[in-house]
Amino acid sequence: MKLRLLLFCMLGSSLFNVLLAGHPSYTTTPEGVIVFTDPLVTGASMAVKLEVVTDNIIRVMAVPGKEIPARESLVTVYKKSPGVTFAVIPSKENITLKTGSLTAVVDAKTGAVSFFDRNGKKILNEKGPLGRSFQPAVYDGKRAYKLVQTFQTTPGDAWYGLGQHQDGVYNYKGQQVQFFQNNTEVAIPFLISAKNYGILWDNYSLTTAGDIRPLQPLTTLQLFSKKGEAGWLTASYVNDKHKPQEVITERAEDNINMEFEGDSKVQLPAAFTPASGMVTWEGSLASYLSGNHQFRFTFGGSLKVWLNGKLMLDHWRKAWNPAPALISFSFKKGEKIPVKIEWTPEGGESYLALKWQEPLPLEEQNSFSFSSEAGQLVDYYFVYGSNMDEVIGGYRNLTGKAPIVPKWALGFWQSRERYKTQAEIETTVDEFRKRKIPIDNIVLDWSYWKEAAWGSQEFDETRFPSPDNMIDVLHKKYNTHLMISVWPKFYEGIPAYNEFEKNGWLYKRNIADRQRDWIGKGYVSTFYDAFNEHARKGFWELINKKIYSKGVDAWWMDASEPDILSNVSPEKRKLQMSPTALGSAAEYLNAYPLQNAKGIYEGQRLTEPNKRVFLLTRSGFAGSQRYAAAIWSGDIGSTWRDMKNQIAAGVNFSMSGLPYWTMDIGGFVVPEKFEKPDTENIEEWRELNTRWYQFGAFVPLFRAHGQFPYREVFNIAPDDHAAYKSILYYDNLRYRLMPYIYSLAGQAYHENYTIMRGLVMDFAKDTAVLNIGDQFMFGPSLLVNPVCEYRQRNRELYLPKGAGWYDLYSGKWYAGGEHINVEAPYERMPLFVKAGSIVPFGPGLQYTSQKPADTITLNVYAGADASFDLYEDEGTNYDYEKGAFSTISIKYNEAAKTVTIDDRKGTFNGMLQKRTFRINLITPKEAQRLDLDVKGEKEVLYEGKKAVIKL
Incomplete structure (x- = not known):
């Protein structure tokens, strides 16, 4: 009795009653439950709150003390789904929160959360009792915490996503990842597991993920x-x-x-x-x-x-x-x-x-942690699904859908650093059209302004005498779009700087430091504060008045990390960004590119509501996809190793939930041997570009860019060279595949699909694919195997289990579950098609809107039942958000050897009312070479009504 009275005096009557009664301390809420930990175990009372978002998504928040602070996330935009039910079930040791798909169990003493599927099988658990920690910190005079959360999984797990990184790592189990936005490094705090769960870590500060032990x-x-x-x-x-x-x-x-x-x-x-x-x-x-x-x-x-x-x-x-x-x-x-x-x-x-x-110690090999420098609380979302697509669907449910890119953006883009004059832009596009090289977009990189006027967003009239006319010629004469580079950067003293400075919209530390950039004599500059709502609007108004009003089609948002000064430490970056409009730079560090994209997306949609916004930005964050932001992998090198590293970088980025990714085909910065090449080096340069174009034709966005030498195919090699022929072949093949590719873009919006796919997404039962990061799926059917070594003429690759495989070019069949060595001649990259696929090919095009796909060749790859939904809409507007689109479901029945083209569903303005389908059946015994210009084995005139074709 004396001991109980002592506990009463030391710990307070509330805790005494809890201990005496033997029941955990908790309270239910309309969204879930709050559990208060045992201070004898955790050192101080902590509150752990679980919120049910959907049947398969649970949000977890934790703080020291008992008050969960209100927080408006920059990352999430979800609304709670109506009709979601859950039950809170207390016991002596635990509080259980149960939905239709998930069970979360909170240890009443430690607050550690464990997640189970509907059958009671453990998926993942927080490490307890020391897996979560709060270390007090102060930034800009405000209290914050260094936050650590550790999870434990079962053996055989594998982790992907986490943004874009350049170390060539695919499976991040046992690895360390830094979240610090930098040129070539993109922080996306979303992890996805081969065991079909994901964790969205809602924190913007400098963060270490994975093995967080200090280097x-x-x-x-x-x-x-x-x-x-x-x-x-x-x-x-x-x-x-x-x-x-x-x-x-x-x-x-x-x-x-x-x-x-x-x-x-x-x-x-x-x-x-x-x-x-x-x-x-x-x-x-x-x-x-x-x-x-x-x-x-x-x-x-x-x-x-x-x-x-x-x-x-x-x-x-x-x-x-x-x-x-x-x-x-x-x-x-x-x-x-x-x-x-x-x-x-x-x-x-x-x-x-x-x-x-x-x-890594044996006992930690199945652990994964997040350690963030600054935050008010631990805040993450646990997402579960029956497959990895459902998990990514959960991420997009939380952070926003990915709008469909304008159709032209899926064609080929030509860029270089840089077209210096209006004449260079026009003559380059003219050469493409003369040579019949398909192209949809040309990019105008930085420094189209006068040297001392960075941030003015004004063309230098001596080099660009009539930008309005130039854009009009590109549109009307050449059927080509123009993307233009805009930086959030301003030179001190120009009118735009003065206006932003007067309104308090600029970071001023770089100005105070008199830091000069690398242009000419060097100029003092700074960036605008994208966390300031009024500054974002002001930036849009500036580029709208100076650029968008001239007819520009899309935005290239460079240095969006923000790269106020390159290669600085995180501490220096935080000083350069302080203060932000929302709080300390320490807390908001990594979210800058998200807010920068938000301003332009919202500004353009308000200005011209039914023209698709399209942004290419060098950095992004969780949620960037909802602002029509595609990401590219920054200023990578023109080397074979850099090329290979882009495979894992692009696949992991895509598996982070953002579907549109691209890279500088050919690499951006160039070794000396390629700048002034001798005979041998120019041949290596040509082969490097050839292999990179082959790879680049099968990522979501097909784009060449880089420093000198110039990157246009006719500047890489003469037209009788194997390099020229191969690059042209894959450019044409990309356009022939446009019905397939645009359908994938439709699925990315309507079904939360992922276009560039790690093998683990489609072959989860095949443990051999867990660590294969140099192959990937492009959509459901195409297995892409880039060649990343000079003079390599064979390629070792793996054909996953669960399907047979066909060589795309020859039609030759291979069994799945095998490592093979295949020919990789100079002009061809190994490409395989999964058995049980329908791949639609459209007409040859010089640009995506040249003609509708009035004739589509359906190559049916036998070996299993197959299906494909052909998606179409108007291509450049947002009417698809209102239901203006069509789908045609196409199915192949292996047993009956029939193709069924179902009734067309939906309609939109300008929809093609009838078309011809040419159908070819490729079987293990009847290989067919890829020839898209011959008549199909079967041909049917389709007018929107169901047709069944016997093969």
Whole structure:
């Protein structure tokens, strides 16, 4: 009794009553339940709130204390579905929240949440009791918390999504991902699992996901010099990379940490010349931790790394534009491993950093965490589905649908850095049309303004004397659209800057620092605050008046991270963005590109409500898709390794819930050997572009861009060269596939479909695909296998289980579940079609609106029943949102060998009333070469009514 009285005095009567009664403390709400943890277990009382969003989505919020703060999310836009029911079931140990599809169980003492399916099988659980933590922090004088939430899953799980990253990693299990918006790195805090669940982490601050243990500096390993002395590596500096024997200085170094702008000026010897020199670190490494060690480099220039005599890394990136690189090596306890690191900086501002991660303990290999620097509460959504498409559908239910892009955006885009004059734009498009190279869009990159007028959004009349007329000619003469680059950037002192500054719409730290950019003499500049609603409107009004009114079709939103100054640390970025209109930059850091896109999307839809908005932006965030934002992978390098890394980058980005992704075909920054190529290097350049165009024709948006050499096919190779022929072939094939591709775009909106698909999405039962990140599905039928090595003429690939496969070109059949080696001649990339597919091909086109698809060839790939829904609408407006679209359901019955074309459903203005379907049946015994210009085996005139065709 004395003990109970002591507890009463120490903990208060409310808790005493809870303990005495033996029942958990909770309260029900109209949306779910709030559980209050046991402070004897958690250290202080915490509130854990569960809200039912739909039968398969539960929101979890947690705070220290008992008050859940009101929060208006920038990411989510959902409304609670009507008719959703749930039950709250208390027990002595737990509170259970049950919907028709999900059960969430909250441990009454720790607050840890576990998720189960309708059959009671565990899906995922929060780690308890220490899996959630709140560490007090203060930003801009306001209390916040560093937040950590850890989840535990079952063996065999795999994790994808999380945005776009350049380390070549596909399955993020056991990996670390940083959420910090940067050129080539896009933070999307949505994870999707091979076990058909997803987690949307609703936090905008600097975040680490996955294995969140801090990366270690080099000095925390055992280091030995090249003479065997303990404690350091031997660093040798030369000022002429061609004369490595002429060492200017040799010194002991135990750390390599020049990751951000300004670091190298402090760490490199004063006598060293980065533009021409080279540094070599030599010696040995050892670890008392046995197992797989990961080494993460950030570098500009050329970097080679040898471990135990083996070349592990040989990569290049333009000096001003550092890239990540990840290598793994298995150490045995205490074993010395020789190491050599050779770095050629190739620039004045130099970047090289090396950090490492120790082996992941066995007990943590099925854990995944989110650690965010700043927030008021833990806030995430658990999404479950019967497949990964349903999970992504849940993400879009929360964050908004992806509007259908204008049809022309699915055609080919030509771009370069940069068309400097109006004449260059017009003559380039004219050459495409003369050569009959299909194209729909040409892009006008930065600096169409006068040098000192960045942010004016005004054309330099000496180079663009009549932009209105230029756009009119592109539209009417060439049937080509114009996308134009707009930056959220303003030079100090121009009229637009003065107007935004007067209204308090600008970040001012860069101005106060007198930070100059890289143009001409260098100009002081800053960015507008996209978190300010009035600033967003002001920015739209500026570009509407100066640009959109001239007839521009789409927006290229560059540097939207915001890249106020490139290659700065997160701490520097936060200073540059402080204060934001909504709160501390620490809390809102990563959401800038979302708000920037929001302003233009809402502005254009208000100005011209029925013309589809289309944005291409270098950065995005969860929810960007609802603002018609497509993302590209930034200023990647023109190397084979960069090309290969785009496969995993694009697939994971797409699996993050945003369906429209693209890349600079050919790479943006170019190695010296390609800038002034000799005979051998120009052939490698041509082959690199050929292979990249082959790959690029099968991603959601087909787009070439980059620095010199020019990227137009006729500037890459003469028309009798294999490179030219191959690029033209895939451009034409893309347009022939337009009925297929536009139907996928329709599904992305109406059914929350994903166009570029990791193999795990369609072959979840085949564990062999969990780690295959260099192949992907383009829609339901096409297996894409890019070739990413110079002079490679064969390709090892895997054909997933559960289906047979056909070579697209020859029609040859292969069994599924096999690793095969296939021919990959210069002009062709291996492409396979899944058995049980219907692939529609339309007429040859020079641009998407040239003619309607009045004749469609249906290639039916036998081996299983098949179906395809042909989707059509008006192509450029939003009438589809009001139901103005049509679908034609096409089915193949394997047993009966019949194709059924069902009644057309729906209608829209200008709809084709009748068309011809040509039908070809491809079977394992009857291979057919791909020839879209021959008459089909069967032909039917379709007028909207059901037709059954016997094959």
